[in-house]
Amino acid sequence: MKKVAIILSGCGVYDGSEIHEAVLTFLALTQQGASYRCFAPNIDQHHVINHVNGEVSEETRNVLVESSRLCRGDVEDIIELREQDFDALIVPGGFGAAKNLSNFAIDSDNYKVSEQVLNAAKAFAKAEKPSGYMCIAPALLPLIYPEGVKGTIGTDNATAALITAKGLTHVNCDVDNVVIDFKNKIVTTPAYMLASNINEANNGITKLVKSVLALT
Template identity: 40%
Template sequence: MAAVRALVGSRFAAASAFASLSPGGRTPSQRAAIHLSAPQPAAKVALVLSGCGVYDGTEIHEASAILVHLSRGGAEVQIFAPDVPQMHVIDHTKGQPSESESRNVLTESARIARGTITDLAKLNAANHDAAIFPGGFGAAKNLLCCIAPVLAAKVLRGVEVTVGHEQEEGGKWPYAGTAEAIKALGAKHFVKEVAEAHVDQKNKVVTTPAFMCHTALHHIHDGIGAMEEREIAAPQPPRLTSGE
């Protein structure tokens, strides 16, 4: 599941409503409107990864979907990961630990970042408008204590988040028990569908279920898009969190 948290103020630029008009066909009022709607500075977003692979690092599809939506929105993205050993390495063909292997979270995250990545210790909140945490078990194993929205529940008392539904419903929501863990931490859980997002206006946090739901990949992509759209539209731009 994914989560976003706004750190300062969102600066996503809006497209001009007059972009398709030819220069000769604009009236003075239209030209004035174009001038007033000049592009604003792009949002500066920190993307925090926790390795590479759903069972021991970042969920790669979630990270990719987030990067696509941020690119489409014109954001300036800087990618971070902690320079620490992974809790363990999982053989993803078997779903079991590979006892003889050890890997570094920063080095593994660099695979997703295409090599352009910074040590998480150097992240300065004042330099970014929002921080995004994709899901994956690495968020639990390598960053803090649980999946991305639970990070918010752990550090923000009473925060509102969603991990989707609260019942497994025949395997559609295999990690539904996470909702109870969120409540046990004193946070509030809101039931949402996979393509929806929840906004906590007070704490500036936006969450979406993502791979907490067993569904088609494009539904996960839509939910992450909804999360980022809600982040942009919120009166006080929120912080984002993502995924399982």
Template identity: 50%
Template structure:
């Protein structure tokens, strides 16, 4: 284990409605840095489900964007194709939220509990589970963990009853959590926090991201 804990951060585009939630991703990177860690960003090299005009909230008909290329905006260009993910190169994995997690990393936004998961994303999560390394997820991202892990894994997206029911249907177990709170599943080494699944301020998002990173560090034995 290196002197500094290493975090792999999976992004899903750039922008809450069709990609990664920017506040959640940046505050996660900040928390990792402030708590003495190193991070490396990843994203799948694939088209987005669609492009959303973030000023109007409408789908931009005819526009196409690539998840990896858009995620590079957040990572300032320092990003790796998720297909190249190697669990030996990190100590923990974390997935910020935003609709991209439910549209580009999996199909939860359209298909709910019957969703498929992006193959590169599923591979990365399964490799971390097999290696016994901790995984964190914010906002709606725990839904894709429910689809992959099942096994009564304890997760939270806050208190939305419909999403909670879908998580339970996928074989996981949803627990209600408030702003900034983290649900920790010690058996599966998973930490989740609701972030913008609740009506939250940016300082609460910062607390949720930092508390999740702290939980991952604890599960690393740091």
């Protein structure tokens, strides 16, 4: 049985992991006969968004605690993530990837990946184990892999240009498809960067999961 690590960034599209993307990833992995374990940074979220009205809420929430909502409490601190225990890595999207795993949403010109996430992701890259990144999460790729790494966030040229400036070779991609960088063993899909409903997101995410497992 293939073992996959999943890095979450909270719970909720506007300030954490995109819930549909995370759950569809869990489902696709299970349907493909793979097992998974979830990890998240034990840090405060950048901020908390009221998902009803989109306004910033005056409260503090923890990324690890919020991520536990997605995986029914079965989540571990990312500092416990050991690449040698897994065959692959998958990172769902949502604004949490751009606010909590990195600061892409805050400083897109000079953004960085958080040290804990960077260390974990680079371990998989160094071991030449496959990884899957979806939605906005591919923004992390040029800070993890060598310049020229290939990936997609869909067809948003303005957003793609910001990531390309960091070293990503961006490839436009439809919502139900994936881009595979065979050299670096990376699979990316637009998911909710393009999806207008859960089924559209599911088509690309299922293809990403199958492709990542095929690269192991």
